[in-house]
Amino acid sequence: MAHSRPTIHDVATRAGVSKSLVSLALSGSPKVSDASRKRIVDAAAELGYRPNAAARSLVVRRSHTIGVLILDLHNPVFAEILDGVQTEVRQHGFSTMLISGGVDPALEQAEIDMLLQFQVEGLILIAHRLPAEALRAIAAEVPTVIVTRDDIAAPTMDTVSNDDIAGARMAVDHLVGQGHSRIVHLSGGDNPVSDARAEGYRQAMTQHGLAAQIHVVPGGLTDATGYAAVHDALALKPTALFVANDVAAMGAIAAIEYANLRVPEDISVIGYDGISIGGMRRVNLTTIAQPLADLGRLAAQQILRRINDRSAPAQREQVSATLVIRGTTGPVAVTPT
Amino acid sequence: MAHSRPTIHDVATRAGVSKSLVSLALSGSPKVSDASRKRIVDAAAELGYRPNAAARSLVVRRSHTIGVLILDLHNPVFAEILDGVQTEVRQHGFSTMLISGGVDPALEQAEIDMLLQFQVEGLILIAHRLPAEALRAIAAEVPTVIVTRDDIAAPTMDTVSNDDIAGARMAVDHLVGQGHSRIVHLSGGDNPVSDARAEGYRQAMTQHGLAAQIHVVPGGLTDATGYAAVHDALALKPTALFVANDVAAMGAIAAIEYANLRVPEDISVIGYDGISIGGMRRVNLTTIAQPLADLGRLAAQQILRRINDRSAPAQREQVSATLVIRGTTGPVAVTPT
DNA sequence: GTGAAAGCGCTAACAC
DNA sequence: GTGTTAGCGCTTTCAC
Numbered sequence: 001m002a003h004s005r006p007t008i009h010d011v012a013t014r015a016g017v018s019k020s021l022v023s024l025a026l027s028g029s030p031k032v033s034d035a036s037r038k039r040i041v042d043a044a045a046e047l048g049y050r051p052n053a054a055a056r057s058l059v060v061r062r063s064h065t066i067g068v069l070i071l072d073l074h075n076p077v078f079a080e081i082l083d084g085v086q087t088e089v090r091q092h093g094f095s096t097m098l099i100s101g102g103v104d105p106a107l108e109q110a111e112i113d114m115l116l117q118f119q120v121e122g123l124i125l126i127a128h129r130l131p132a133e134a135l136r137a138i139a140a141e142v143p144t145v146i147v148t149r150d151d152i153a154a155p156t157m158d159t160v161s162n163d164d165i166a167g168a169r170m171a172v173d174h175l176v177g178q179g180h181s182r183i184v185h186l187s188g189g190d191n192p193v194s195d196a197r198a199e200g201y202r203q204a205m206t207q208h209g210l211a212a213q214i215h216v217v218p219g220g221l222t223d224a225t226g227y228a229a230v231h232d233a234l235a236l237k238p239t240a241l242f243v244a245n246d247v248a249a250m251g252a253i254a255a256i257e258y259a260n261l262r263v264p265e266d267i268s269v270i271g272y273d274g275i276s277i278g279g280m281r282r283v284n285l286t287t288i289a290q291p292l293a294d295l296g297r298l299a300a301q302q303i304l305r306r307i308n309d310r311s312a313p314a315q316r317e318q319v320s321a322t323l324v325i326r327g328t329t330g331p332v333a334v335t336p337t
Numbered sequence: 338m339a340h341s342r343p344t345i346h347d348v349a350t351r352a353g354v355s356k357s358l359v360s361l362a363l364s365g366s367p368k369v370s371d372a373s374r375k376r377i378v379d380a381a382a383e384l385g386y387r388p389n390a391a392a393r394s395l396v397v398r399r400s401h402t403i404g405v406l407i408l409d410l411h412n413p414v415f416a417e418i419l420d421g422v423q424t425e426v427r428q429h430g431f432s433t434m435l436i437s438g439g440v441d442p443a444l445e446q447a448e449i450d451m452l453l454q455f456q457v458e459g460l461i462l463i464a465h466r467l468p469a470e471a472l473r474a475i476a477a478e479v480p481t482v483i484v485t486r487d488d489i490a491a492p493t494m495d496t497v498s499n500d501d502i503a504g505a506r507m508a509v510d511h512l513v514g515q516g517h518s519r520i521v522h523l524s525g526g527d528n529p530v531s532d533a534r535a536e537g538y539r540q541a542m543t544q545h546g547l548a549a550q551i552h553v554v555p556g557g558l559t560d561a562t563g564y565a566a567v568h569d570a571l572a573l574k575p576t577a578l579f580v581a582n583d584v585a586a587m588g589a590i591a592a593i594e595y596a597n598l599r600v601p602e603d604i605s606v607i608g609y610d611g612i613s614i615g616g617m618r619r620v621n622l623t624t625i626a627q628p629l630a631d632l633g634r635l636a637a638q639q640i641l642r643r644i645n646d647r648s649a650p651a652q653r654e655q656v657s658a659t660l661v662i663r664g665t666t667g668p669v670a671v672t673p674t
Numbered sequence: 675g676t677g678a679a680a681g682c683g684c685t686a687a688c689a690c
Numbered sequence: 691g692t693g694t695t696a697g698c699g700c701t702t703t704c705a706c
Binding site: 004005048050051052053054055057058061063073074076079080082083086090095096097098099100102107111113114116117118119137141223227250251253254255257258276277280281282283 | 341342385387388389390391392394395398400410411413416417419420423427432433434435436437439444448450451453454455456474478560564587588590591592594595613614617618619620
């Protein structure tokens with residue numbers, strides 16, 4: 001096998017036709033005789049010809065590819081959203097190019113630059129960490145949809161998210177309904193989604209006349225940060241914890257049990273997201289479940305729409321979460337710990 | 338903002354120089370006067386110029402991109418391997434393009450085709466499902482390294498994997514050491530990795546004189562399949578279960594507890610992989626841990642090496658797993674269930 | 675230092 | 691139906 005791949009030119013000479021005919025034949029044009037078509041297809045197969053997408057996209061000015069940024073591949077919530085994206089996008093003949101910023105926000109920008117250089121036709125950002133100006137600059141250049149966040153607006157940028165304030169309120173309502181009043185919130189740190197969930201917590205607490213009980217303990221969105229934050233939370237002697245997301249909630253439960261307290265007998269814990277692993281019996285996490293695949297599907301639909309009409313009005317779609325009661329929450333104990 | 342992006346030509350006219358000089362300046366060539374360089378850089382910035390990677394890769398015949406196939410984004414084991422890949426690859430100025438076949442093996446081939454059309458310089462396949470011929474065809478075309486599997490060999494294809502037979506034997510040894518003899522294996526289904534783990538189980542059982550106790554219950558590599566397989570396993574009245582991977586083990590534990598049996602008091606369970614979530618107290622899974630990030634790092638090193646020397650001899654690297662004893666295994670009960 | 679010209683692999687008019 | 695031509699955006703000799 002030669003060092004360089006066969007080109008359309010090689011196929012043409014082998015089939016004894018011109019380059020353009022090969023191009024036509026391979027793209028299934030009806031204006032190619034059956035005889036030629038067969039010779040061309042055969043020649044291509046024998047040579048192991050594979051079209052060069054770079055060359056193609058250069059001339060047609062389309063890549064049929066959309067770029068997807070995922071904040072953290074380790075959090076299953078993103079894989080589940082991505083499922084929805086992929087399914088929808090493929091049905092429309094598009095492929096996805098995935099990147100993940102990892103821990104470093106600067107990398108996030110660099111990776112997006114790479115996607116743009118590769119001429120992706122659209123960008124789906126799942127829980128990014130970009131500043132508003134950077135985001136607007138990107139959205140001005142390429143159709144962009146933001147998933148899970150909706151704090152930044154731009155004329156050509158769509159969003160699909162969950163109403164985090166409402167979701168957080170549902171969590172508190174559930175806990176209060178179980179008789180809890182010493183409800184502490186383990187926050188997800190300094191980001192818009194976590195801010196909204198903390199805000200919902202405050203609103204609901206206030207509404208239930210528990211304003212004096214409001215305690216937000218700073219934490220994060222990973223299992224390790226959830227685990228670590230429990231120490232400060234327990235100092236407040238809560239009977240229930242509302243944790244910013246499921247993964248952190250699992251970490252929190254680990255720490256609670258490590259402190260020889262039982263969930264839910266001593267402390268109830270509710271998470272947020274609805275990751276599938278939370279449904280497994282050993283975890284059995286009560287949570288506010290977002291329709292994850294729907295989130296992805298909607299994002300894909302929005303990007304496809306905007307690719308077809310770049311000047312479409314900005315769309316800000318919201319999906320609603322539902323309370324899923326499982327085994328980590330229960331009625332408050334008669335004698336508090 | 339015009340509908341089409343600024344090109345190098347636009348930058349050139351704006352800076353009052355030729356295209357070639359722009360190209361030189363932007364690539365940091367020393368043979369450009371400081372005055373010109375500044376004018377060019379400014380013009381590029383004002384225009385929001387972004388190089389077109391398609392055009393560039395067309396002429397330099399390099400994409401500086403390597404493609405990565407991940408079998409299943411939901412299994413955290415792959416995210417952890419990917420971490421290692423990304424870290425290493427970035428240090429060498431390469432980017433990654435991620436794809437995931439999802440449930441359908443045919444999609445896997447299609448996605449790889451896309452990657453190749455985009456002229457990736459190498460392919461890292463993390464737990465693929467491709468037939469041997471397809472794999473050899475791919476490896477003949479582009480530098481390829483296979484992670485976690487090493488059942489297929491080809492002259493220009495490298496592999497990095499864990500010795501699954503040895504790992505499985507360690508699992509059985511541990512269980513036997515705890516006094517177990519009725520050890521059932523929940524297999525991961527019909528794939529080479531699972532086959533190797535089952536084989537290790539058989540070897541170790543035989544070696545411990547427990548050949549008569551060998552029972553392999555067909556399962557899969559997801560939590561749901563692990564859960565489902567438990568029914569058949571329990572019919573065999575085991576005191577211990579060796580499950581093909583951690584995720585399935587978590588599913589299995591869920592099912593065991595659902596059947597009102599305790600882990601590890603009634604049944605010990607050991608998994609395989611060493612995903613980080615398994616270390617969380619509530620899960621606390623005893624397992625055979627692979628050095629996941631190392632696996633990724635080594636794969637990246639191999640692909641980089643082969644990109645620089647396509648005819649390098651095939652390398653088949655093995656990393657070794659370690660037994661991590663946590664809370665889901667324990668001594669066999671005096672009176673069997 | 676700088677510009678002109680050629681060409682990477684491909685598609686899309688436009689002739690014939 | 692088929693071939694010729696031009697050109698997508700870029701890099702890279704090669705003159706000057």
